[in-house]
Amino acid sequence: MARQRAGRGAKIVQLRDKDSSDRRLLEKARYFRRRTTEAGALFLVNDRLDIALMSGADGLHVGQNDLPPEEIRRLAPDLVIGQSCNTEEQARRLGQQEQRSELVLSYYNIGPIYPTGTKDGLAEFIGPEAIEAYSRHCSLPFTVMGGIKEHHVEDLVRAGARRIAVVTAVTDAEDMAAETARLISRITTALEERDG
Ligand SMILES: Cc1ncc(COP(=O)(O)OP(=O)(O)O)c(N)n1
Ligand SMILES: Cc1nc(C(=O)O)sc1CCOP(=O)(O)O
Numbered sequence: 247m248a249r250q251r252a253g254r255g256a257k258i259v260q261l262r263d264k265d266s267s268d269r270r271l272l273e274k275a276r277y278f279r280r281r282t283t284e285a286g287a288l289f290l291v292n293d294r295l296d297i298a299l300m301s302g303a304d305g306l307h308v309g310q311n312d313l314p315p316e317e318i319r320r321l322a323p324d325l326v327i328g329q330s331c332n333t334e335e336q337a338r339r340l341g342q343q344e345q346r347s348e349l350v351l352s353y354y355n356i357g358p359i360y361p362t363g364t365k366d367g368l369a370e371f372i373g374p375e376a377i378e379a380y381s382r383h384c385s386l387p388f389t390v391m392g393g394i395k396e397h398h399v400e401d402l403v404r405a406g407a408r409r410i411a412v413v414t415a416v417t418d419a420e421d422m423a424a425e426t427a428r429l430i431s432r433i434t435t436a437l438e439e440r441d442g
């Protein structure tokens with residue numbers, strides 16, 4: 247993906263790799279760190295705090311069954327930390343932590359919005375209507391993810407999204423860089439139409 251400069255123009259690039267050996271993952275993370283720094287993009291690692299710290303990543307994304315954000319924050323006070331939110335109850339809990347000034351996250355993700363084959367065992371897809379319902383609980387920035395393709399962009403932005411995260415929309419594209427550019431352009435236009 248980095249070879250084709252797939253993330254060119256993306257503001258955030260996440261390294262999500264469940265298969266590489268630890269040593270290879272670290273090499274990849276250091277490569278992504280160099281390339282995202284050159285591109286002025288934020289670099290996040292999925293799941294692995296050790297790899298995030300050793301590669302100098304800006305942040306870490308964790309799911310509900312991954313490392314606990316509070317303990318990550320204790321070890322890494324300056325790291326961007328994001329967490330997946332797959333049910334409204336989870337979003338409500340983030341809101342309650344926020345009210346108590348106990349929220350350590352930098353952002354959260356709402357999803358899966360549409361059906362996706364990228365991850366086995368994910369919760370049922372929740373549809374774009376869930377964006378408004380979930381995001382009203384917590385004022386942090388959020389991304390939306392799950393089965394999102396280019397033609398979904400306008401619906402998602404109308405439903406309240408600003409930051410759209412994709413895997414296969416880009417990785418399955420013949421020209422990943424061109425697809426990234428198309429997505430960014432469509433998101434920018436939809437946001438301009440919505441927000442003026
Ligand atoms: C931006 C973003 N949102 C959600 C996820 C999914 O995280 P998780 O639920 O831990 O699943 P895996 O990606 O680890 O399979 C994500 N990676 N990024
Ligand atoms: C791994 C993952 N987590 C999600 C969540 O909503 O928590 S959606 C997702 C898969 C995203 O891949 P694609 O863009 O190919 O559907």
Ligand SMILES: [Mg+2]
Nearest residue numbers: 293308309312
């Ligand atoms: Mg995870």
